[in-house]
Amino acid sequence: MYSLNRHRPALRPLALASTALICVTALAACGGGGFEEGGGDGADGPSSGDGPAALEMLIASSGDAETAAVEAAANAWAEETGNEVKVVVASDIAQQLSQGFAGGAPPDVFYVDAAVFGDYAEAGNLYPYLDQLDAADDFYPNLVETFTLDDEAYCAPKDFSTLALQINTKSWEAAGLTDADIPTTWEELEAVATQLTTDDQAGLAIGVGRDRVGAFLVQNGGFWVDAESGEATATEENNAEALAYVQGLLDSGVAVLPPEVDAGWGGEAFGTEGAAMTIEGNWMRGAMSTDYPDLEYTVAELPEGPAGKGTLLFTQCWGISADSPDQEAAISLVEALTEPEQQLAFAEAFGVMPSRQSAEADYVAAFPDDAAFIAGGEYGQGPVNLPGLAPVLADLDSQLEQLEGADVDSILESFQTNAEAALQ
Amino acid sequence: MTDAGTAVRTRPREPGPRRRARGGGGWGNQNAAGWLFVTPVLVVLGLFLVIPIVMALWVSFTDWNGRGNPFASGFVGADNYTELVSEDGLTRSDFMTSLRNNFFYVLLVVPAQTALALFLALVLNQQVLKARGFFRTAFYFPSVVSSVAISLVFVFLFTGGGAVNKLLALVGLDGPNWLADPRGVLHLLGDKIGLWDMASPPGSLSDGSLLGLSWWSWLSGPSVALTVIIMLVVWTTTGTFMLMFLAALQDLPADVEEAARMDGASRWQSFRNVTLPHLRPTMLLVLTLGLIGTWQVFDQVYVMSQGGPSKTTLTPAYLSYTYAFDNQQWGVAAAMAFVLFLIIFLLTSVQRWLFRDKDEIAVKRQDRQARRARRKTLATGDTR
Numbered sequence A: 001m002y003s004l005n006r007h008r009p010a011l012r013p014l015a016l017a018s019t020a021l022i023c024v025t026a027l028a029a030c031g032g033g034g035f036e037e038g039g040g041d042g043a044d045g046p047s048s049g050d051g052p053a054a055l056e057m058l059i060a061s062s063g064d065a066e067t068a069a070v071e072a073a074a075n076a077w078a079e080e081t082g083n084e085v086k087v088v089v090a091s092d093i094a095q096q097l098s099q100g101f102a103g104g105a106p107p108d109v110f111y112v113d114a115a116v117f118g119d120y121a122e123a124g125n126l127y128p129y130l131d132q133l134d135a136a137d138d139f140y141p142n143l144v145e146t147f148t149l150d151d152e153a154y155c156a157p158k159d160f161s162t163l164a165l166q167i168n169t170k171s172w173e174a175a176g177l178t179d180a181d182i183p184t185t186w187e188e189l190e191a192v193a194t195q196l197t198t199d200d201q202a203g204l205a206i207g208v209g210r211d212r213v214g215a216f217l218v219q220n221g222g223f224w225v226d227a228e229s230g231e232a233t234a235t236e237e238n239n240a241e242a243l244a245y246v247q248g249l250l251d252s253g254v255a256v257l258p259p260e261v262d263a264g265w266g267g268e269a270f271g272t273e274g275a276a277m278t279i280e281g282n283w284m285r286g287a288m289s290t291d292y293p294d295l296e297y298t299v300a301e302l303p304e305g306p307a308g309k310g311t312l313l314f315t316q317c318w319g320i321s322a323d324s325p326d327q328e329a330a331i332s333l334v335e336a337l338t339e340p341e342q343q344l345a346f347a348e349a350f351g352v353m354p355s356r357q358s359a360e361a362d363y364v365a366a367f368p369d370d371a372a373f374i375a376g377g378e379y380g381q382g383p384v385n386l387p388g389l390a391p392v393l394a395d396l397d398s399q400l401e402q403l404e405g406a407d408v409d410s411i412l413e414s415f416q417t418n419a420e421a422a423l424q
Numbered sequence B: 001m002t003d004a005g006t007a008v009r010t011r012p013r014e015p016g017p018r019r020r021a022r023g024g025g026g027w028g029n030q031n032a033a034g035w036l037f038v039t040p041v042l043v044v045l046g047l048f049l050v051i052p053i054v055m056a057l058w059v060s061f062t063d064w065n066g067r068g069n070p071f072a073s074g075f076v077g078a079d080n081y082t083e084l085v086s087e088d089g090l091t092r093s094d095f096m097t098s099l100r101n102n103f104f105y106v107l108l109v110v111p112a113q114t115a116l117a118l119f120l121a122l123v124l125n126q127q128v129l130k131a132r133g134f135f136r137t138a139f140y141f142p143s144v145v146s147s148v149a150i151s152l153v154f155v156f157l158f159t160g161g162g163a164v165n166k167l168l169a170l171v172g173l174d175g176p177n178w179l180a181d182p183r184g185v186l187h188l189l190g191d192k193i194g195l196w197d198m199a200s201p202p203g204s205l206s207d208g209s210l211l212g213l214s215w216w217s218w219l220s221g222p223s224v225a226l227t228v229i230i231m232l233v234v235w236t237t238t239g240t241f242m243l244m245f246l247a248a249l250q251d252l253p254a255d256v257e258e259a260a261r262m263d264g265a266s267r268w269q270s271f272r273n274v275t276l277p278h279l280r281p282t283m284l285l286v287l288t289l290g291l292i293g294t295w296q297v298f299d300q301v302y303v304m305s306q307g308g309p310s311k312t313t314l315t316p317a318y319l320s321y322t323y324a325f326d327n328q329q330w331g332v333a334a335a336m337a338f339v340l341f342l343i344i345f346l347l348t349s350v351q352r353w354l355f356r357d358k359d360e361i362a363v364k365r366q367d368r369q370a371r372r373a374r375r376k377t378l379a380t381g382d383t384r
Helices: A002-031 A064-081 A093-103 A114-123 A141-146 A169-174 A186-196 A210-219 A237-251 A266-271 A283-291 A327-337 A340-350 A357-366 A368-379 A390-400 A408-423 B025-059 B079-085 B090-124 B132-144 B147-157 B163-170 B185-192 B203-207 B224-251 B254-262 B267-278 B280-295 B299-305 B316-326 B330-354 B358-380
Strands: A054-059 A084-089 A109-113 A156-168 A202-205 A275-281 A297-300 A311-320
Touching: A054 A064, A054 A093, A054 A327, A064 A084, A064 A327, A064 A340, A093 A109, A093 A114, A093 B316, A109 A114, A109 A327, A114 A311, A114 A390, A141 A156, A141 A311, A141 A368, A156 A169, A156 A340, A156 A368, A169 A297, A186 A202, A186 A237, A186 A275, A202 A266, A210 A237, A210 A311, A210 A390, A237 A408, A266 A275, A266 A283, A275 A283, A297 A368, A311 A327, A311 A368, A340 A357, A357 A368, A390 A408, A390 B090, A390 B316, A408 B090, B025 B330, B079 B090, B079 B330, B090 B132, B090 B224, B090 B280, B090 B316, B090 B330, B132 B224, B147 B163, B147 B224, B147 B299, B185 B224, B224 B267, B224 B280, B224 B299, B254 B267, B267 B280, B280 B330, B299 B316, B316 B330
Parallel strands: A054 A084, A054 A109, A202 A275
Antiparallel strands: A109 A311, A156 A275, A156 A297, A156 A311
């Protein structure tokens, strides 16, 4: 007690002083350096460094096949041009990209999913380079539109997938159906699903959420939003009709949601023969050959709705960061990665479809079973890409989980209200 | 002793407040050494704890979009906070949904884990129990295993056709599709006992609303999916708290309990009047840690359900994460984190007040009054 009493008057200012010193030092360390808003601005042209470039690429890989294919392509470019590329596989790409953007030193090239494109573009994280590519016109227009914001096309689509109808061959033939019965209209789809529904198997498994049900909206001539005008269009009549049609299929029991048959997604419901048909995308080829190799199935285009053909596109683009110190080299890398031969090599390795129209003929020749998927490139609708809508879309998905027995109009109205509030 | 012939000061050192001796002596060196040892930890804590918290507080008052320096982005005042609690919209209803889910989660987990931990500690404290070490390890083991690994195992156990449902089928029960079932437990109970019909909820409950959610929504209770997470967490965290109770119980000398018995107290009376009061500080610790931990639940939601089905396992911590990293709305996400902090702070303060030792406070008050009275008499009394 004696010594503490003696030192207390001296102790407090010393404690305060040292804490203040630490805080000031830390703030000074944080405040300098990497927080500069730098990098190429669209108007000034791409940035370029001196000497050979050392690029960093961040990808969200679907598996070893994709990682190996991307690394091989990047290394081939690196050897040819004398630069260096480091390919990093992200465990959580949204988190790692956010860290990069916040710190001012993101990877030079990275995958940009259509769902996050709007937010990244609006925040200024992406460098718009598409018009600098020689092959800019060769990409499917629907895909380029998915990565366009405020009339500016930002990045090159790297590949895409579409939805199509998978049909279990055994159940099909057991119900006495032939090729001529493949449904091409909504009424035919309902009829066929009813015929295929047995006690142990439902006719059709429709995945949960807007990324499956949305196809029906497109087939009826509507969609959740209108990308061109930047407005939400959910409350239009055709959307309610489309949702009511799907609800009718679910209520009558000819269609099921995957959780009802103990499946995590449509492919699992299809593979475990919980349903005779399902609506899924290109990834089915890989999933089925790995998990359910003995199941025989055919793929057909989705039936037309009252307004014509419609399906959903899922795509990602090669994003180049606005802060990259060597955007010229990055553009050259992207050009190499989007060459038709390279895109076909990726298609072979991990089952995606090339985003360039000139590669379509070769793709169909190599994978005739996937003709139905790639045909969707002409009339498919890309995902909602308007910035700020992510929580609204998540809310829509959570309401669509309960589509059976829900009030279709109230789902669409609540989406409309929330979207309008978010888009202003 | 003074020697008139020399000028050396030999007067002994005086006690009493005096400036520190030059050259340090014993006390000065220890002081500097203490600061030297503590500085690295202070730097680490400051850099990785205090600074990020202050920055996050700043971000909660801005509309930062995740790009570049948050200190350079627009200041929007309390807009993010009003968006969370007073503005009618999706953000508020999401946040209120997450608070409702977390509230029911806390309501079930904290009492369950505290009671179970206390029970296990009492069991382990018995003298007659053989192989105490084995049981202690067995009960503590789930706390040590990675929460991600356990979450994944539970996902597989609780699928529609998984092990748990197979076990229930053995006794003739039809188990629900656990992690895909969004129905609230209170709704189900009320439906079972005929209080209401889940398919068409009573108008009085579904028409009115509080803070963006209808009363029917507020009274849903935890969903079936959330009960899976509740079971998981109670099983994993009981071990840690059991150890704390065990340590406190072993601190209670056996002769105190014997004395109580000899005075004629029954087992229950001695437990209530001797053991429990002794455990008061540990109980306070366990409840505080439990409250803080349960209000911040994130890992299990991230791995098992990602907020679904139908947002019934959404919690404020997970919602804050998705709003920041997935939706790029960093200001709102930071505001959520600080509202959560206020809730936790309020609850733990209430709990501390409930657990105050009234006798100790009364004694302290008497002491203070006595000291004040003494000082007064010294000041106004005779000058000495």
